[in-house]
Amino acid sequence: MTQTTYLGAITSTLAAAMRADERVLVLGEDVAEGGPWGATAGLVGEFGAGRVRNTPISEAAICGVAIGAAQSGLRPVVEIMFIDFLTLALDQLVNQAAKAHAMSGGQLTVPLVVRTQGGAGQRGGAQHSQSLEAWLVHVPGLKVVMPSTAADAGALLAASLADPGPVVYVENKSLYFRREDVDDAAPPVPLGRARTVRRGRDVTVVALSRLVEESLAAAEALAADGIDVEVIDPRTLVPLDLETIVESVRRTHRLVVAHEAVTQGGFGAEVAAQVQAAAFDELDAPVVRVGAPFAPVPFSPPLEDAYLPNRDDVAAAVRSLAGART
Amino acid sequence: MPDRVGELAAGDGLALLRMMWQIRVFEERVGELTRADEVHGLVHLSIGQEAVAAGVCGLLLDDDVAYSGHRAHGHAIAKGAPPGRVMAELMGREDGLCRGLGGSMHLVDVAHGFYGATGVVGGNVPLALGSALAGRLRGGVQVAVVFFGDGAVQGGIFVESVNLAALWGVPLILVCENNGFAEFTPRSAHTNVERVSDVVAPYGVERDTVDGNDAAAVREAFAAFLAAARAGGGPMLLECLTHRLRGHYEGDPDHYRALVAADEWQELDPIRRLERRGGADGWLDDAARAEIEEDARTAIDEAVAFARASPFPPAALVTGLVYAA
Numbered sequence: 080m081t082q083t084t085y086l087g088a089i090t091s092t093l094a095a096a097m098r099a100d101e102r103v104l105v106l107g108e109d110v111a112e113g114g115p116w117g118a119t120a121g122l123v124g125e126f127g128a129g130r131v132r133n134t135p136i137s138e139a140a141i142c143g144v145a146i147g148a149a150q151s152g153l154r155p156v157v158e159i160m161f162i163d164f165l166t167l168a169l170d171q172l173v174n175q176a177a178k179a180h181a182m183s184g185g186q187l188t189v190p191l192v193v194r195t196q197g198g199a200g201q202r203g204g205a206q207h208s209q210s211l212e213a214w215l216v217h218v219p220g221l222k223v224v225m226p227s228t229a230a231d232a233g234a235l236l237a238a239s240l241a242d243p244g245p246v247v248y249v250e251n252k253s254l255y256f257r258r259e260d261v262d263d264a265a266p267p268v269p270l271g272r273a274r275t276v277r278r279g280r281d282v283t284v285v286a287l288s289r290l291v292e293e294s295l296a297a298a299e300a301l302a303a304d305g306i307d308v309e310v311i312d313p314r315t316l317v318p319l320d321l322e323t324i325v326e327s328v329r330r331t332h333r334l335v336v337a338h339e340a341v342t343q344g345g346f347g348a349e350v351a352a353q354v355q356a357a358a359f360d361e362l363d364a365p366v367v368r369v370g371a372p373f374a375p376v377p378f379s380p381p382l383e384d385a386y387l388p389n390r391d392d393v394a395a396a397v398r399s400l401a402g403a404r405t
Numbered sequence: 406m407p408d409r410v411g412e413l414a415a416g417d418g419l420a421l422l423r424m425m426w427q428i429r430v431f432e433e434r435v436g437e438l439t440r441a442d443e444v445h446g447l448v449h450l451s452i453g454q455e456a457v458a459a460g461v462c463g464l465l466l467d468d469d470v471a472y473s474g475h476r477a478h479g480h481a482i483a484k485g486a487p488p489g490r491v492m493a494e495l496m497g498r499e500d501g502l503c504r505g506l507g508g509s510m511h512l513v514d515v516a517h518g519f520y521g522a523t524g525v526v527g528g529n530v531p532l533a534l535g536s537a538l539a540g541r542l543r544g545g546v547q548v549a550v551v552f553f554g555d556g557a558v559q560g561g562i563f564v565e566s567v568n569l570a571a572l573w574g575v576p577l578i579l580v581c582e583n584n585g586f587a588e589f590t591p592r593s594a595h596t597n598v599e600r601v602s603d604v605v606a607p608y609g610v611e612r613d614t615v616d617g618n619d620a621a622a623v624r625e626a627f628a629a630f631l632a633a634a635r636a637g638g639g640p641m642l643l644e645c646l647t648h649r650l651r652g653h654y655e656g657d658p659d660h661y662r663a664l665v666a667a668d669e670w671q672e673l674d675p676i677r678r679l680e681r682r683g684g685a686d687g688w689l690d691d692a693a694r695a696e697i698e699e700d701a702r703t704a705i706d707e708a709v710a711f712a713r714a715s716p717f718p719p720a721a722l723v724t725g726l727v728y729a730a
Contacts (some may be wrong), residue, residue, distance in 0.1 A: 106544070129542060130542075132573075134569065135565070135567035135568060135569060137568065137569060137570070139561065139562050139565055140531045140532065140534070140562060140565035140566050140568075140569050141532020142571065143529075143530070143532050143534070143535065143562065143566065144531050144532075144534050144535040144538060144566075145530075145531050145535060145610050146531075146535060146537045147520075147531060147533060147534060147535020147536040147537075147538070147549075148535035148536065148537070148538050148540070149471075149534030150520055150536065151470060151520075151535065151536040151539035151540065151549075152530065152534070152539055152543070153535075153538075153539045153542065155535075170525060170528060170562070171528070171531065171562075172527050174523070174524075174526055174528060175525075175532060177525065179521070180726055180727070180728070180729045181726040181727050182503060182506055182507045182511045182513070183502075183503050183507060183511070183513035183515070183521060184501070184502065184503035184505075184506050184507065184726065184728075185504070186502075186503070186513050186515040187513060187515060187520065187521065188515070188679075188729040188730075189729075219727045220720070220727055220728065222728070224670045241547070241726070243728075243729035243730065244729045295523035326641075367532055
């Protein structure tokens with residue numbers, strides 16, 4: 080066991096990948112200085128400025144350069160400092176990276192990892208706090224990863240780096256500095272395998288990123304009232320491990336999907352649709368979604384605190400289902 | 406634009422002429438087949454601009470990477486893509502370059518270093534920069550070339566890419582086909598900057614503007630940039646002033662171009678010009694000229710036959726290549 084942070088796991092995984100494969104390089108704003116949170120701290124010292132490349136504030140060009148470099152045999156890791164700025168690079172990501180393999184009849188491959196981070200709670204206001212992962216899930220050709228723990232942050236980044244296609248790896252800024260014990264001997268985690276974080280009999284909660292911990296806290300509180308909650312972290316949104324979720328629903332017959340993004344058009348809608356299509360007869364009640372209100376993230380601290388989905392929202396959703404019977 | 410009367414060896418002149426004829430006949434057939442509904446979708450022809458594709462790609466090796474925009478048939482063929490496979494792609498057939506998943510605006514032929522066209526104007530400029538960076542980091546002599554029209558220059562991605570390419574000094578050669586029209590409107594309606602080469606001047610990008618309908622001039626100017634890029638230089642921009650003889654896309658009513666004197670441009674047709682030069686320089690007579698045209702017609706007939714014989718791809722292909730294995 081080693082104690083590390085979510086951020087530390089990212090840094091050490093990047094360093095290990097760069098040591099193992101000289102095709103791996105890191106590009107982004109201030110990455111040679113470590114970036115605003117230190118995710119790339121120290122890399123330039125070991126690998127040099129040729130492989131840890133500072134860029135201007137040009138998100139579209141950074142992504143485009145990385146796509147071209149990937150098509151030409153390198154394995155770039157791009158850092159987009161806030162997911163809010165991914166909007167500037169979406170043409171490159173959606174029209175070029177995601178489609179290159181299919182559109183070329185399989186000739187081109189784009190082994191690219193785009194690291195970015197989302198999430199609110201830091202008084203960043205509406206342009207530095209969003210959760211935009213659902214947009215990416217809508218694009219064939221992209222894989223979308225959202226780790227919720229330090230162990231998964233490292234393991235899923237390693238899996239993303241090994242993937243032959245473009246992967247968007249979405250961190251959550253509020254998770255960066257929590258310390259965790261990580262099993263150094265843990266087996267690798269493939270993309271597309273969910274983790275059952277807590278076993279339970281009564282209600283299944285599928286939670287993303289920061290909401291995994293919130294859901295666990297809700298589960299502990301509900302346990303005192305005799306409600307036994309199962310918590311599943313899909314870890315990757317594309318590809319989605321629907322099987323693990325459906326298997327759980329076959330036992331609990333009730334499903335809550337919880338994420339920090341606004342509920343409308345969010346990933347929860349996709350999970351709900353896929354589960355009901357696969358196991359409608361197993362559901363004793365409609366799927367309940369937990370997410371943010373359909374509004375930009377507010378700045379004022381009490382408003383932002385109220386806006387953010389948390390353990391109480393998950394607990395309320397579970398309680399609304401716990402009594403449901405066919 | 407004064408004529409540049411650079412050196413042009415007979416062999417090079419004949420090679421340029423053969424390639425230009427091949428592209429010209431190919432695209433004339435594409436126009437016919439579009440109207441016959443055998444070639445599908447949005448088709449953009451480069452008739453009248455062949456000198457740029459031939460002049461540039463004739464100097465590149467398969468290891469060099471070329472990118473293009475939505476008007477890319479000529480670039481793909483000049484870079485080495487077999488015309489039959491290009492035609493099959495335009496017809497949506499299994500033996501197309503991209504197995505029928507790409508189409509006219511998304512031609513790719515990795516085996517010949519054609520990393521692709523894009524339907525997003527300017528979208529491939531940073532990708533070419535990335536390929537140039539990869540070449541430089543690997544320590545080889547590969548260069549990357551990207552073709553784009555003057556319409557791409559007003560987009561933000563162009564300036565972002567030029568800034569970064571200049572900052573990093575990568576072996577990227579930007580080749581602008583300035584045909585004076587961004588889709589349906591003249592350049593003067595989009596920008597106050599007449600010359601694309603002036604746009605990159607503040608970044609310290611080496612640049613040149615040539616008569617893009619003079620294949621020998623394009624070739625000579627590009628050769629100088631290519632040698633410099635192979636020797637560690639870059640980026641550079643070659644602006645080729647040219648003119649497309651067809652509308653923005655096939656079926657374009659083309660009213661907006663009544664302003665242009667068609668007779669004058671026919672006179673400047675790059676193929677006719679190179680043929681006149683060949684005659685004057687003594688490396689082309691009427692018989693040789695006719696043979697080159699006939700060879701091109703035969704080759705494109707064969708390309709069309711190849712494409713027609715190819716089946717449409719199986720339905721399973723739709724989802725079969727979304728993710729690389």
